[in-house]
Amino acid sequence: MNLIKTNKFHWLAGIATLLLSVSVHSQNNENKQSSFQENVKEDIQEFRDFYSKKFSNIDINEFKDGVYAIDAKSREQWLEIEEFAPYEISVEEGEEAFGETFANGKSYIDCFPKVEDGIRQNYPYFNTETNQVITVELAINQCRKTNNEKPLAFGNGTLADISAYISFASRGQLLDIKLPNEKAYDAYMAGKKFFYSKRGQLNFACADCHLQIAGSMLRADLLSPALGHPTAMPVYRSNWGELGTLHTRYAECNKNVRAQPLELQGEDYRNLEYFQTMMSQGMEVNGPSSRK
Amino acid sequence: MIKNKLNEIVSHKTKLLVLILAILSLSACEKTESETSANDSASTEKVEQITSESSNLIAEANKQSAKAKEVGFEWSTTQKLIDQAQQAEEAGDTKLASELANKAIKESKNSLAQAKYADEHWQDHTIN
Structure with a gap:
C-alpha cells in the first residue's frame, strides 16, 4: 500500500516539475519576445521624436513626401511634376506584366491574390520558415521561380514596374511591419547596424546624411530625412531617367560615399530595408513617386 | 749592309710591337665584352x-x-x-x-x- 502511495507521489512530483519547467520556459520566451518588441517600439518612437524636434513645424505624417516635406520651393515644383507623373507609364506596364500568364497557366495573382486590396504595407516581412527578410521585389522573383519562370533583373525594368503597380494599388494603406520572433529581431538589428555604420572612402553612414544632417545642402542637393523613405518606393528619379527600387537607391548612396555597392536584394540591403521600413511604421504608402 | 740589318731589326721590332698591341687590344675587347655581358645579366x-x-x-x-x-x-x-x-x-x-x-x-x-x-x-x- 505504502509502495503504491510512494510511486504515486513520485509520478505527481515528476509531472508537476515538468509542467513548472514548461511554464518557466514559455514565460522566458514571452519575456524575451516582449523585451525585443519593446526595444523596437522605443526605437520607432525615438526615431520619430528626432525628426519632430529637428523639423518642429512639420507634421510627422508629411515625411512620406521625403525632401518635399521639408522644402516648400521644391515641393511646389514637385507637385507640378506629379500632375503628369513620370512613373505613370511604369505603373501601366507593371499592371500589364502582372497580368502575364506563366507557361504553366498560373500568374502573379496566384502568388499575390490580395494585390488589389493593397499588400505593400506588409512588406518587407520576416519569413519564419526561411528566416529571412522578404521584400516585394524578392517575392516577385520567388513567385516566378515557383512557377518555373526566369527571374527578372533586380533594380529597374519590368521588376520595378511590377513593384510600382503593387505600390500604386496599395496607396493609402498604412505600413504594418511585423516582428515575429527573435531571429526577425536579429535581422532588424543587422539593418540598424548598417544604417549607423560609416562606409566608403568618405566615411559616411546612412544616418549621417539622412538623419544627423538631413535638411542640409550637400553640393546642390537637399538631404532628405530617412523617415518615410520606404513609403514612396519604387521611385522615378530624374537623374536616372527611369524608375528604380529602394535597393537601387541604396546602391547609389553607397557609390556617392565611394563604397562598393552591395548585391541588390542581398541580405544586407534587405535587412536595412526591414529596419528602415520599421522606423516608418504606421505611415501611409504613397509609392511610386518621383524625385529629383 | 749595317743599314739593311738595322732596317731588318726595326721591322722585326715593329712587327713584334704590332703583335703585342693586337694581343692587348683583343684582350681588352674580350674584357669589355664580358663586362657588358655581366652588366646585362645584372640589369x-x-x-x-x-x-x-x-x-x-x-x-x-x-x-x-x-x-x-x-x-x-x-x-x-x-x-x-x-x-x-x-x-x-x-x-x-x-x-x-x-x-x-x-x-x-x-x-x-x-x-x-x-x-x-x-x-x-x-x-x-x-x-x-
Missing part, C-alpha cells in the same frame, strides 16, 4: 626583381581587397587602383605599378579598419 635580374616586386604587391592588393569585400566594406576606388596597377605593369612601368598597388593595399587596410570600427562602435552613433 635583367634587377628588372625581373622589380617586376616580381610589383606583381607581389598587386597580388597582395587583390588579397586585401577581397578581405574588405568579404566584410562588405570595400571602397569603390580600390579595384580601379588595382586595375591601373595591372595595366602599368603590363606596359612595363613597374615603378608606377608598385605605387598604385601600394595605394590599393593602404585603402583596403583602411576599409578593414573601418569595418572593425563599425563593428565595435556603431552603437555610439545611434540616437537610441
Whole structure:
C-alpha cells in the first residue's frame, strides 16, 4: 500500500516539475519576445521624436513626401511634376506584366491574390520558415521561380514596374511591419547596424546624411530625412531617367560615399530595408513617386 | 749592309710591337665584352626583381581587397587602383605599378579598419 502511495507521489512530483519547467520556459520566451518588441517600439518612437524636434513645424505624417516635406520651393515644383507623373507609364506596364500568364497557366495573382486590396504595407516581412527578410521585389522573383519562370533583373525594368503597380494599388494603406520572433529581431538589428555604420572612402553612414544632417545642402542637393523613405518606393528619379527600387537607391548612396555597392536584394540591403521600413511604421504608402 | 740589318731589326721590332698591341687590344675587347655581358645579366635580374616586386604587391592588393569585400566594406576606388596597377605593369612601368598597388593595399587596410570600427562602435552613433 505504502509502495503504491510512494510511486504515486513520485509520478505527481515528476509531472508537476515538468509542467513548472514548461511554464518557466514559455514565460522566458514571452519575456524575451516582449523585451525585443519593446526595444523596437522605443526605437520607432525615438526615431520619430528626432525628426519632430529637428523639423518642429512639420507634421510627422508629411515625411512620406521625403525632401518635399521639408522644402516648400521644391515641393511646389514637385507637385507640378506629379500632375503628369513620370512613373505613370511604369505603373501601366507593371499592371500589364502582372497580368502575364506563366507557361504553366498560373500568374502573379496566384502568388499575390490580395494585390488589389493593397499588400505593400506588409512588406518587407520576416519569413519564419526561411528566416529571412522578404521584400516585394524578392517575392516577385520567388513567385516566378515557383512557377518555373526566369527571374527578372533586380533594380529597374519590368521588376520595378511590377513593384510600382503593387505600390500604386496599395496607396493609402498604412505600413504594418511585423516582428515575429527573435531571429526577425536579429535581422532588424543587422539593418540598424548598417544604417549607423560609416562606409566608403568618405566615411559616411546612412544616418549621417539622412538623419544627423538631413535638411542640409550637400553640393546642390537637399538631404532628405530617412523617415518615410520606404513609403514612396519604387521611385522615378530624374537623374536616372527611369524608375528604380529602394535597393537601387541604396546602391547609389553607397557609390556617392565611394563604397562598393552591395548585391541588390542581398541580405544586407534587405535587412536595412526591414529596419528602415520599421522606423516608418504606421505611415501611409504613397509609392511610386518621383524625385529629383 | 749595317743599314739593311738595322732596317731588318726595326721591322722585326715593329712587327713584334704590332703583335703585342693586337694581343692587348683583343684582350681588352674580350674584357669589355664580358663586362657588358655581366652588366646585362645584372640589369635583367634587377628588372625581373622589380617586376616580381610589383606583381607581389598587386597580388597582395587583390588579397586585401577581397578581405574588405568579404566584410562588405570595400571602397569603390580600390579595384580601379588595382586595375591601373595591372595595366602599368603590363606596359612595363613597374615603378608606377608598385605605387598604385601600394595605394590599393593602404585603402583596403583602411576599409578593414573601418569595418572593425563599425563593428565595435556603431552603437555610439545611434540616437537610441
